[in-house]
Structure formats: structure tokens, C-alpha cells
Amino acid sequence: MLRDASIPTGLGAFLMSGRTVVMDAADVHRALVRIAHEVVERNKGTDGLVVVGIHTRGVPLAGRLAAKLTEIEGRPVPAGAVDVAMYRDDIGMRPPHATHDTHLPFDLAGTVVVLVDDVLYTGRTVRAALDALTDFGRPRAIQLAVLVDRGHRELPLRADYVGKNLPTAADQAVRVQLQETDGSDGVVIESAPRKAVAS
Amino acid sequence: MINTKHLLSAADLTAGEITRVLDTAAHLAKVTDRAIKKVPTLRGRTVCNLFFEDSTRTRISFELAAKRLSADVINFSAKGSSVSKGESLKDTAITLEAMGVDAIVIRHGASGAPWRLAEWVQAVVVNAGDGTHEHPTQALLDLYTMRQRFPSFEGLRVAIVGDVLHSRVARSNVLALTTMGAEVTLVAPPTLLPARVDAWAVAVSYDLDAVLPKQDVVMMLRVQLERQRAGFFPSMREYARLYGLDARRLDAMADHAIVMHPGPMNRGVEIAADVADSLERSVIADQVANGISVRMALLYLLLGGPPEGFGEPRRGAPMGRPEGFGEPRGGAPMGRPEGFGEPRGGAPMGREVTA
Amino acid sequence: MSQRTLLRGGRLVDPASGHDGVADVLLDGAVVAEVGPGLEAAGAKQVDCGGLVVCPGFVDLHVHLREPGREDAETIETGSRAAALGGYTAVCPMPNTDPVADNAGVVEMVAARGRQVGLVDVFPVGAVTLGQRGVELAELGAMARSAAAVDCFSDDGHPIREARLLRLALEYARAFDAVVADHAEDASLTDGAQMHEGEVSATLGLAGWPAAAEEMVVARDLLLAELTGGRLHLCHVSTGGAVELVRAAKARGVRVTAEAAPQHFTLTDDTVRSYDPVFKVNPPLREKADVEAVRQGLADGTLDAIATDHAPHAREDKEVEWSAAPPGMLGLETALGLAVAELVGPGYLELPAAIERLTAGPARCRRLPGHGGPVTPGAPANLTVLDPAARWTVDRARLASRARNTPFHGRELTGRVVHTLLRGAFTVRDGKAQR
Numbered sequence: 001m002l003r004d005a006s007i008p009t010g011l012g013a014f015l016m017s018g019r020t021v022v023m024d025a026a027d028v029h030r031a032l033v034r035i036a037h038e039v040v041e042r043n044k045g046t047d048g049l050v051v052v053g054i055h056t057r058g059v060p061l062a063g064r065l066a067a068k069l070t071e072i073e074g075r076p077v078p079a080g081a082v083d084v085a086m087y088r089d090d091i092g093m094r095p096p097h098a099t100h101d102t103h104l105p106f107d108l109a110g111t112v113v114v115l116v117d118d119v120l121y122t123g124r125t126v127r128a129a130l131d132a133l134t135d136f137g138r139p140r141a142i143q144l145a146v147l148v149d150r151g152h153r154e155l156p157l158r159a160d161y162v163g164k165n166l167p168t169a170a171d172q173a174v175r176v177q178l179q180e181t182d183g184s185d186g187v188v189i190e191s192a193p194r195k196a197v198a199s
Numbered sequence: 200m201i202n203t204k205h206l207l208s209a210a211d212l213t214a215g216e217i218t219r220v221l222d223t224a225a226h227l228a229k230v231t232d233r234a235i236k237k238v239p240t241l242r243g244r245t246v247c248n249l250f251f252e253d254s255t256r257t258r259i260s261f262e263l264a265a266k267r268l269s270a271d272v273i274n275f276s277a278k279g280s281s282v283s284k285g286e287s288l289k290d291t292a293i294t295l296e297a298m299g300v301d302a303i304v305i306r307h308g309a310s311g312a313p314w315r316l317a318e319w320v321q322a323v324v325v326n327a328g329d330g331t332h333e334h335p336t337q338a339l340l341d342l343y344t345m346r347q348r349f350p351s352f353e354g355l356r357v358a359i360v361g362d363v364l365h366s367r368v369a370r371s372n373v374l375a376l377t378t379m380g381a382e383v384t385l386v387a388p389p390t391l392l393p394a395r396v397d398a399w400a401v402a403v404s405y406d407l408d409a410v411l412p413k414q415d416v417v418m419m420l421r422v423q424l425e426r427q428r429a430g431f432f433p434s435m436r437e438y439a440r441l442y443g444l445d446a447r448r449l450d451a452m453a454d455h456a457i458v459m460h461p462g463p464m465n466r467g468v469e470i471a472a473d474v475a476d477s478l479e480r481s482v483i484a485d486q487v488a489n490g491i492s493v494r495m496a497l498l499y500l501l502l503g504g505p506p507e508g509f510g511e512p513r514r515g516a517p518m519g520r521p522e523g524f525g526e527p528r529g530g531a532p533m534g535r536p537e538g539f540g541e542p543r544g545g546a547p548m549g550r551e552v553t554a
Numbered sequence: 555m556s557q558r559t560l561l562r563g564g565r566l567v568d569p570a571s572g573h574d575g576v577a578d579v580l581l582d583g584a585v586v587a588e589v590g591p592g593l594e595a596a597g598a599k600q601v602d603c604g605g606l607v608v609c610p611g612f613v614d615l616h617v618h619l620r621e622p623g624r625e626d627a628e629t630i631e632t633g634s635r636a637a638a639l640g641g642y643t644a645v646c647p648m649p650n651t652d653p654v655a656d657n658a659g660v661v662e663m664v665a666a667r668g669r670q671v672g673l674v675d676v677f678p679v680g681a682v683t684l685g686q687r688g689v690e691l692a693e694l695g696a697m698a699r700s701a702a703a704v705d706c707f708s709d710d711g712h713p714i715r716e717a718r719l720l721r722l723a724l725e726y727a728r729a730f731d732a733v734v735a736d737h738a739e740d741a742s743l744t745d746g747a748q749m750h751e752g753e754v755s756a757t758l759g760l761a762g763w764p765a766a767a768e769e770m771v772v773a774r775d776l777l778l779a780e781l782t783g784g785r786l787h788l789c790h791v792s793t794g795g796a797v798e799l800v801r802a803a804k805a806r807g808v809r810v811t812a813e814a815a816p817q818h819f820t821l822t823d824d825t826v827r828s829y830d831p832v833f834k835v836n837p838p839l840r841e842k843a844d845v846e847a848v849r850q851g852l853a854d855g856t857l858d859a860i861a862t863d864h865a866p867h868a869r870e871d872k873e874v875e876w877s878a879a880p881p882g883m884l885g886l887e888t889a890l891g892l893a894v895a896e897l898v899g900p901g902y903l904e905l906p907a908a909i910e911r912l913t914a915g916p917a918r919c920r921r922l923p924g925h926g927g928p929v930t931p932g933a934p935a936n937l938t939v940l941d942p943a944a945r946w947t948v949d950r951a952r953l954a955s956r957a958r959n960t961p962f963h964g965r966e967l968t969g970r971v972v973h974t975l976l977r978g979a980f981t982v983r984d985g986k987a988q989r
Contacts, residue, residue, distance in 0.1 A: 086227075086230075086238035086239070086240040086499070087240070091503050092502070092503065095503075095504045096504050097503075098222075099496075100226060101225075135233065135237070136235075137234070288874060288875055289870075309875035309876060309877040310748075310758060310829070311758070311829030312876075314828065314829040315874070315876075330759055330760075331759040332759030332760070367759060393756035394751050394752065394764070395751075395753040395756045398753045398756070
């Protein structure tokens with residue numbers, strides 16, 4: 001059951017229930033293209049730039065971003081992947097996360113890393129990714145690109161590049177779908193079942 | 200997700216869980232290749248190596264695995280210590296419990312000792328070899344080694360050759376391999392097979408030459424001198440002739456087949472000296488590297504979860520939420536990660552720095 | 555003027571006389587005065603036994619009281635108390651004490667201490683060989699003629715390895731009309747063994763004790779009994795093959811009696827998977843088929859007696875890894891409950907037959923004057939009153955034994971002792987020991 005994605009989510013969160021598509025495949029594509037151009041602009045090109053995706057959905061996004069950057073500047077921008085399972089700050093509080101490969105086929109020293117993730121939420125995953133990267137080497141700079149920033153930061157982190165700002169309620173879930181992992185592109189908000197809430 | 204608090208027997212893990220361990224080990228193997236051979240995962244946890252039998256190799260493997268996960272390690276070598284006279288396993292357990300260790304890796308000469316230990320401590324217990332019963336981490340690392348060369352365990356033909364009766368490596372491997380769907384054949388003189396081995400899901404043969412050509416993996420077990428003294432077979436010479444791996448038998452094996460040995464090798468007995476020379480390096484190299492990765496994976500999967508054990512209701516995301524679905528929530532993080540909030544000498548987060 | 559006690563309205567089950575029906579039992583001092591329905595007994599202390607069973611006090615042919623030598627595990631006093639609470643009025647402690655009961659001095663000491671404690675009659679078993687070393691015969695005559703009047707000899711705990719020696723013992727014991735009770739085990743086959751040899755031992759990596767190791771020696775012993783005309787008793791029969799051998803020998807007329815312990819008609823080697831040494835015992839817990847055969851053996855009388863082989867061990871001795879633990883289980887306080895739950899309940903024996911295996915059966919195996927029935931006027935009043943339907947759960951913390959090594963902790967049993975009387979005096983009253 002789809003609703004008009006233009007309903008403001010702040011107030012709309014109260015009114016919404018079920019599933020709402022907030023970005024469709026075209027929106028996702030446009031966001032990535034815009035981010036790619038912002039990256040190029042800010043870094044004055046792609047010299048010394050690498051793109052690293054955070055598992056899981058950050059990885060295909062990083063791949064796409066790197067491909068777009070390569071296309072824009074006409075020179076290859078490498079992509080890598082970092083797994084943060086070993087660096088999480090909730091080890092021992094929940095069942096162990098599945099692990100994935102960390103693949104960084106370049107020397108990090110002196111590079112500018114554009115770290116990519118699908119959703120920026122509390123900031124803890126990014127914090128873990130920063131720690132993981134730092135164990136591999138010392139980049140000149142790390143910048144953060146996310147498809148969706150849903151607010152509710154618990155750490156003093158912000159993204160340098162945002163596909164879409166999406167203020168959400170804590171009991172809502174933001175689901176990013178990507179062609180590579182889910183068969184199609186899109187961003188969806190799911191609300192928890194309503195409970196009576198005292199004002 | 201593995202659903203057992205301890206790792207006492209290879210039978211504690213389902214096929215899915217074994218796969219999870221091996222997958223995780225493959226990822227963690229990369230830690231050894233980095234400049235910083237460490238991840239902060241088990242920071243603040245303490246792992247105790249409680250070894251009642253000598254085993255430098257296994258103990259160091261566990262020690263490195265724990266340290267690479269940033270856990271603290273204490274080594275308790277009980278051989279010849281107060282334990283041999285007076286202080287019992289139970290007393291030792293109570294002491295360790297009072298010290299607040301998170302995991303105890305135990306190697307003991309008595310079958311079943313890890314089970315007793317698990318009754319007396321809150322810590323996670325990992326069996327590093329109990330008597331002639333089991334050695335589950337060895338089996339897992341053996342499976343890992345096999346998986347590096349063969350795509351699937353289903354139908355994989357594995358022969359285990361030698362003193363099965365007294366071998367904890369054999370028992371654990373039989374359990375793990377049959378769980379994964381492999382076809383296991385035990386080859387030994389009848390006196391070195393357990394009395395009711397017919398109840399196991401394995402084939403049995405007394406004829407090594409008949410079995411060898413069809414195998415994908417040939418695992419040679421150590422044969423100890425005291426077995427000959429106890430009369431299980433008439434002489435080492437006869438044993439080597441009938442059940443030893445020599446150059447001729449190596450040739451008779453399929454081209455793709457591999458030889459494995461839990462180590463250390465008895466040259467001239469289960470393995471001819473010349474074969475041992477050529478095999479030893481590669482087999483041992485696999486053992487060492489894979490042992491650390493597999494043990495890292497196990498420590499992570501056993502200790503990386505909430506202390507009360509699995510199956511309890513958890514706050515925040517339910518198990519198995521796909522990555523990217525929001526970020527981990529919950530209470531205060533376990534200590535502040537290093538460098539958080541302090542300049543790491545690099546760019547403070549969120550701001551550009553010019554070098 | 556002696557105290558008269560009337561046990562009123564109980565079902566008197568007396569296998570020795572064949573009595574099974576409601577009857578009053580009037581006691582006068584230490585003896586039974588009268589038995590019959592609706593007895594008049596002015597001035598007698600009335601004990602209402604309605605709904606309960608009255609029977610002879612139980613006899614345990616095979617216990618270990620650990621005194622002298624291991625009083626940390628059990629003493630004659632604590633063991634006697636446990637026995638009385640289990641419904642026993644007579645127990646036969648084995649000689650593997652420290653010092654070994656291989657001479658008149660030790661057996662007299664044990665018997666005397668039992669009398670002093672006064673909760674059960676203690677009939678010591680003397681060792682067959684000096685120190686139970688299996689080399690030289692002990693002074694069987696001295697022990698037989700001592701105040702302890704020993705008429706049963708055993709090297710229990712150790713097999714008598716040499717056939718020659720067992721032959722000599724069986725022959726020599728004839729002079730005193732004594733029984734030689736053998737622990738049947740071929741030591742060369744059981745060297746280093748930790749449990750029964752079977753599927754479970756193969757999986758658990760524990761060296762196994764094959765059934766054949768017991769059966770070989772049972773066969774040998776039966777042949778020697780036949781050869782010598784001596785009196786043979788077989789301790790703790792545990793395998794189907796052994797039961798078969800005894801059955802066939804009895805059919806041939808061999809003078810043999812045999813006992814089985816409750817653990818061998820209740821538990822199997824599956825329990826060993828826990829590696830808890832509370833399940834470690836010698837002979838070991840066997841397979842289901844063996845348990846079934848022991849039950850059948852008790853049912854058809856091939857096995858004459860239930861004997862607990864009560865073997866207390868200090869707590870720290872059993873709280874170790876399996877291979878380091880000594881074998882042995884408690885039995886005195888759970889024997890009745892197991893006999894009813896595991897034999898009577900499922901229909902292997904009727905209650906009177908089960909009681910026979912606890913009373914008249916054992917009394918046939920050696921001389922135990924005044925025990926095992928019959929409950930007739932003039933007989934010593936050694937009696938047990940029990941509730942055959944009472945269900946209760948074993949709690950090892952509440953056993954009277956000093957030790958705690960019962961494998962039945964947490965198990966629900968049927969049948970509970972209400973009163974035990976030794977020569978007319980209550981040793982247990984309403985389930986509580988009187989001393």
C-alpha cells in the first residue's frame with residue numbers, strides 16, 4: 001500500500017502506517033550522480049581518492065559511486081569494502097554479527113577515503129568503520145557519503161554528502177534496497193504497529 | 200549465530216553453524232595479513248588456557264587467536280604444578296571463576312573433563328582435547344583446510360587412517376564430517392577400531408590399498424609406541440607395512456587428493472620418512488595458519504554475544520537483521536573505543552584536513 | 555514387664571511363610587507374639603498400619619560401610635541409619651576396609667560396633683584372601699568361629715584371579731558351611747576400563763568393560779562350584795549372559811545363589827554421557843538388554859536377592875573427572891523405592907515377590923538368624939512397615955548416609971518405609987530415624 005512520498009515525514013510519521021516509498025530507483029540514481037559531482041567539486045578532482053563501502057549495502061553503493069567518479073573524471077577511482085563486525089561497540093550485547101571480507105586493494109597512506117554507507121543513523125557503524133580503516137593505514141582524510149541520513153545521531157558525526165535527509169521516528173525502520181542485493185533500487189520507511197500513546 | 204554456549208564436542212554444531220565458523224574464519228584469516236594484526240573485538244575479555252597436557256602448538260594457537268581479538272590471555276599449565284597433587288580440577292575451576300575469566304580453553308588427559316568443568320564455572324568452555332574423546336577445534340581446522348581445496352563437503356571422500364580407538368581427532372572429525380555430508384572411511388587394524396564402530400555413520404576397512412585411490416582426503420593419525428607395547432599390533436614394522444603412507448601409496452592416490460596429519464608425525468610409522476619430509480612443511484603450515492583463524496572465529500562466535508547465553512530476548516534489533524537496517528542500538532557501548540574524541544593524528548571526523 | 559506393640563490392620567506380606575493378607579501383628583518385647591486378624595491387645599501400643607504393608611525387615615547382602623578406614627565417606631553408624639531408613643534390619647558389610655577384614659579381630663570389631671549403634675544387625679563378610687590380594691587364603695576358620703560368626707567370604711572389589719585359589723576357597727569353606735561370594739570380573743579384559751564396552755563407550759572415548767569379562771568368570775565360578783560342591787554366591791550380576799549362565803546352572807542343580815543391585819535393573823550406560831562420576835560403578839551400568847535380563851532374572855528367581863552394593867564416597871572423590879573417580883553408588887535408602895517403581899510397577903514381579911528378593915531371598919544365601927522372616931510367634935520382631943504406593947523424589951541432601959553419591963537424585967520412586975523395627979524396637983518411626 002503506497003502513499004504519496006511528499007507527505008512531510010515529521011507530522012506524517014504520526015499519520016502514516018505500513019510502508020512508504022520515499023525514494024524510487026530514479027531518485028536513488030539521481031542522488032548518487034549528485035553526490036559524485038559534489039565529491040569531485042569538493043576534492044577538486046579525484047586525485048588520490050578511493051571509495052570504500054561499509055558492508056553490506058554500502059559496498060554496492062561504493063562500487064557505483066566509484067564507477068561514476070571514474071566516468072566523470074575519466075580516470076579510474078578504486079573501490080574497496082570494509083567490514084565493521086569486529087569493531088562494533090555492541091559486542092557482547094547482542095549475538096555476534098556475521099562477518100564479511102574487508103577488501104582494500106590500495107595503500108591508504110595519503111589517500112582521501114570516501115566512506116560510503118546506505119543509511120546514517122546513530123553514527124556507531126561509521127565510528128566502527130573509522131576504527132577499522134585506521135587499523136589498515138593512515139588516510140589523509142576520510143569523508144562520509146550516505147544515501148539517507150535519518151537523524152537520531154548518538155555520536156558527534158555528520159555526513160559530508162547526503163543523498164536524502166529523512167527525519168524519522170525511532171520506531172520506524174528505514175530500508176534501502178539495491179539492485180545488487182535486493183533486486184531493485186529504492187528506499188522505504190516502515191512503521192511499527194501503532195500503540196496508544198499518551199500525548 | 201551459533202546456538203551453543205560451550206564448544207565441547209564437534210556434535211555441538213549443526214551444519215549451518217560449522218559453515219558459519221568456517222566463513223568467519225576465512226574473513227578473520229585476513230587479520231594476519233595486515234600491518235596491525237589485531238581487531239578490538241574481545242577487548243576487556245579474558246581467556247584462560249588451562250592445559251593439563253603439554254601442547255605448545257595448540258596452546259599458542261589459542262593464545263594468538265585470543266590476542267588477535269584483543270582479549271587478555273592467562274596461561275595455566277597444570278602439568279607438575281599444584282594440580283597434580285592435591286588441587287583438583289574443581290578447585291582450579293573455582294579459582295578461575297573467582298578471577299572472572301570469560302572463557303576457559305581446556306586440554307585434559309581425562310575424557311569428559313571439559314563437561315565437568317562446564318558444570319562448575321560460568322565461563323564459556325572450549326574443549327582443546329579431552330583424553331581419547333574429542334578435539335573439536337582440530338576437526339574444524341581440518342575441515343577448513345579441506346574447504347580451501349574442495350568446494351563442498353557433500354559426498355567428499357575422506358579416509359581417516361590409524362589408531363582411531365585412541366584418537367580424539369578422529370572422533371571429532373567423524374562427527375563434523377558426517378554432519379557436513381562427507382563420506383568417511385576409517386582404515387585401521389581391527390584392534391585399533393572402537394568396539395561398536397558399526398553404529399557410526401562411516402565405512403570401515405582393514406585394507407588401506409583398496410581404499411586409497413578413491414579418496415579425496417587422506418588423514419593419517421599418529422600411532423604411539425605404547426600402543427605397540429600394549430599389543431594392539433605386533434610390531435611397528437608390520438604396522439608401517441600395512442597402514443603406513445609411503446611413496447608408493449602416495450602415488451596410488453588420486454591427483455587431486457590431499458594428505459593431512461594432525462601432527463606431530465611419527466616418521467617411519469604412519470608416514471614414511473621421505474614422504475614426511477615432502478609433506479610436512481605444507482601440512483604443518485596449513486595447520487598453523489588455519490588453526491589461528493578457526494580459533495579466532497570460534498572465540499568471536501562464542502564470546503561475541505551477550506554473557507547469559509543465547510536464546511534470551513534482546514533489546515534493539517532482533518537477530519539476523521540485514522546490515523544497513525539502521526545501526527546498532529542499545530545501552531552504553533562497552534568502553535570507549537580507542538581514540539574516540541581524541542585526535543588520532545589524522546583528520547578529526549567530519550572536517551577536512553590539509554596534510 | 556515387656557512392652558507390647560500391636561501393628562494393626564496392615565497387609566502382612568511374609569514370603570517365608572507365604573502369608574499375604576490383612577493381619578495384625580502383636581509384638582511382645584523383642585519377639586513376635588501373635589499374628590492374625592483382629593487381635594486383642596490390651597495395653598499394647600497401637601500402631602495403625604491400615605493401607606500399609608508389614609513385612610520382615612530387609613536384608614542387604616552387600617554393603618560397604620567404610621569403617622574402619624574411610625569414615626569420611628561413611629561410618630557404621632551413618633550406614634546403619636541409612637539402612638534402617640531404607641527398611642533394613644540386617645546388612646552385610648564387605649571386607650574391603652582399612653585394615654581389610656581378613657581376620658577375627660576386624661570382623662568382631664565391625665560386628666560389635668554395629669551392635670553398639672543398634673540400628674541394624676551387622677553381619678560382616680570376611681575376606682577370602684589375606685589383604686584381598688588374591689594370593690593366600692585368609693583364616694576363614696578363625697573368622698567363622700569368632701564372635702562375628704562369619705559365614706560368607708568375599709574379596710569383593712577384586713576378582714579372585716586364579717581358579718585354583720577360588721577352588722581352594724570353595725572347598726575349604728565347606729568345613730564351616732560358609733559361602734564364597736565372588737566378584738566376577740576378568741581383570742585382564744578390564745584393565746583400564748572406565749565403563750561398559752558398547753556403543754556409548756565408543757562414542758565417549760572411555761575404555762570399555764565388555765560383558766564377556768563378567769560372563770567368563772561367572773562361567774568359571776559355576777564350574778568350580780559344581781566341581782567342589784561348595785556354596786557359591788555371585789555378587790552384583792549385571793549382564794544378560796551372566797543371568798543366562800546362572801539360570802542354566804541352577805537347572806543343573808549347582809549350588810549357587812546370586813544377587814543384583816538396583817542400579818543394574820534401572821540405569822543404562824547412556825547415563826555416562828554426562829560424564830558425571832555418580833554413574834560410575836563396578837560392574838558398570840550396561841545396556842538396555844542387560845537391564846531387561848536382570849529384571850527377568852529377578853522375576854523368575856534366577857537372581858535370589860536384591861543387594862544394593864551400597865558404596866559411599868566422599869564428595870571430593872566423586873567431584874572429579876570420570877577417570878579419576880572411584881566406582882560406587884549409594885543404595886540403602888533407595889532400594890525399596892526402585893524395586894517397586896522399576897519391578898513391581900511395570901509388572902515384572904508382584905509386590906510379595908519383590909519383598910521376597912529383599913527378605914527371604916537374601917536370608918537363603920547365608921545364615922542371618924532372625925532375619926528374612928517368617929513372621930511367626932517366637933520369631934525376633936525384625937519388621938518393616940511400608941507404604942507401597944507412596945511417591946517420593948530422591949533428594950541427595952536429605953539422605954542419612956554421610957555421602958551424597960546417589961545416581962537417583964531427582965528421580966521419583968514408589969514405595970517408602972514408614973517404620974522399621976529391630977527386635978521389637980522402632981529404629982525408624984514415621985520415616986524418621988529414632989537415633
